[in-house]
Amino acid sequence: MGKATGFLEYRREVPGEVRPQERIGSWQEFAVPLDEDKLRTQGARCMDCGTPFCHAGRLLSGMASGCPAHNLIPEWNDLVYRGSWKEALKRLHKTSNFPEFTGRVCPAPCEGACTVGKSGSPVTIKSIEKAIVDRGFAEGWIQPRTPAAPSGKKVAVVGSGPAGLACADQLNKAGHAVTVYERADRIGGLLMYGIPNMKLEKTIVQRRVDLLAAEGIRFVTGVEIGKDLPADRLRSEYDAVVLCGGATQARDLRVEGRELAGIHQAMEFLSRNTKSLLDSGLEDGQFLSAKDKHVVVIGGGDTGTDCVATAIRQGCKSVTQLEIMPQLPSARQPGNPWPEWPKVLKTDYGQAEAAEVFGQDPRCYETSTKRIQGNELGQVTGVHTVRVAWQQVDGRLTPVEVPGSEQAIPVDLVLLALGFTGPENALPEQLGLELDERSNVKAEFGEFHTSVEGVFAAGDMRRGQSLVVWAMHEGRQAAREVDRFLMGSTVLP
Numbered sequence: 001m002g003k004a005t006g007f008l009e010y011r012r013e014v015p016g017e018v019r020p021q022e023r024i025g026s027w028q029e030f031a032v033p034l035d036e037d038k039l040r041t042q043g044a045r046c047m048d049c050g051t052p053f054c055h056a057g058r059l060l061s062g063m064a065s066g067c068p069a070h071n072l073i074p075e076w077n078d079l080v081y082r083g084s085w086k087e088a089l090k091r092l093h094k095t096s097n098f099p100e101f102t103g104r105v106c107p108a109p110c111e112g113a114c115t116v117g118k119s120g121s122p123v124t125i126k127s128i129e130k131a132i133v134d135r136g137f138a139e140g141w142i143q144p145r146t147p148a149a150p151s152g153k154k155v156a157v158v159g160s161g162p163a164g165l166a167c168a169d170q171l172n173k174a175g176h177a178v179t180v181y182e183r184a185d186r187i188g189g190l191l192m193y194g195i196p197n198m199k200l201e202k203t204i205v206q207r208r209v210d211l212l213a214a215e216g217i218r219f220v221t222g223v224e225i226g227k228d229l230p231a232d233r234l235r236s237e238y239d240a241v242v243l244c245g246g247a248t249q250a251r252d253l254r255v256e257g258r259e260l261a262g263i264h265q266a267m268e269f270l271s272r273n274t275k276s277l278l279d280s281g282l283e284d285g286q287f288l289s290a291k292d293k294h295v296v297v298i299g300g301g302d303t304g305t306d307c308v309a310t311a312i313r314q315g316c317k318s319v320t321q322l323e324i325m326p327q328l329p330s331a332r333q334p335g336n337p338w339p340e341w342p343k344v345l346k347t348d349y350g351q352a353e354a355a356e357v358f359g360q361d362p363r364c365y366e367t368s369t370k371r372i373q374g375n376e377l378g379q380v381t382g383v384h385t386v387r388v389a390w391q392q393v394d395g396r397l398t399p400v401e402v403p404g405s406e407q408a409i410p411v412d413l414v415l416l417a418l419g420f421t422g423p424e425n426a427l428p429e430q431l432g433l434e435l436d437e438r439s440n441v442k443a444e445f446g447e448f449h450t451s452v453e454g455v456f457a458a459g460d461m462r463r464g465q466s467l468v469v470w471a472m473h474e475g476r477q478a479a480r481e482v483d484r485f486l487m488g489s490t491v492l493p
Contacts, residue, residue: 002081006044012121020356027197042124043081049115053339063341064109069473071095089136097166102469103130104200113339144214148175153486156238158225161189162468163459164244166475174483178217183224193271196306226427240482247460251418257372262380266303266417290316296383297321299417307415308350327365383409420465448478
């Protein structure tokens, strides 16, 4: 695919970015797209590798290798190279409902498994994906589509994140009457309130939601199933129910001083900021402010990075990010061969901005929080940490404290970005659903049917905290099984 010798002739080139000092004054996306000629050149780098691992979508060593959605990447790379953008969009939409989301926020496991990347730089798959769908909207190629003839069946989807929206989209295409319930005031779930605007502008999310509504999907906001509306009522009023509520139970930090004021879960910090931004341009003050504060973010993942970037835009005095794991190497190690996800050091946008503003990377590796200190008013004033060394203890790698390495970090705001332990308990308990050993709703992958007749589960609520692309893929696959359940067979891919 692409040009036969393109991977030998052309170097990898990625979109530019607005400089950190300029972009931190804005909540808008800051990528500078490549022009068409450069995008076609990047498409030309896709080699005729025979077995395209980029769309394999397998789990290797516990991490995704290749695209979980099985996107037909070599095909649309070739079409972009040839200038056939509309055909490229058709191939992209064949496997992906919302490439404008994954083209912005996916970590691109496809690129980690790219054959060109085995001995060089991988194809810029993510950039090309985003360019295809953005052009599709700009050219007016993406318009509301009339669903199939009505099936007479009604389906309720609980949760409007990537899994819920993908599931609803597919079921609507099959002709079912779909209602999506969302407890927040806006549709989008994680896409709307969990990811900051500068990483995924909410106009992009709303554009797709408006399109889905125009195609016939009914959206109900401000209604929490199991609280505002009994779950049993859904079962009685709909022919099937699909649970896509996500893994929203945040992991907490069990240390002395956790009860002090000024300590918040990362998702509360991020979601309140985005809601205030959308409601009033941050004029209403209904958000947690880092302005003129020393901020400590505990957790080194994507959510932690988003907290760093948000705190900087709010005008924090300093930001420190604590990471208990060791710093990753700069290149693949022998124990991490291609096509596994490359476990190498990356500097994300938040760290790059912190380095520009404060003169250093905010991450402190192999650092554990021992206790949190406060003043007489009960307000947090310091985080006491200790360095750890990872050692084999009883056959398992375990963090062991390094004697004499304790230190105290002055702080006014602590943000906990420690991941999520699974779905909230109320809805599964109300429906009497069986849970797996990790407290997720039990439903086998490929079937998605729970222990209760007519109730299905998909996305993070079923598999645990994961990637947006996995959630979208699960939503699609769950829709297929719901269609089969309702009709005896399925027309969905």
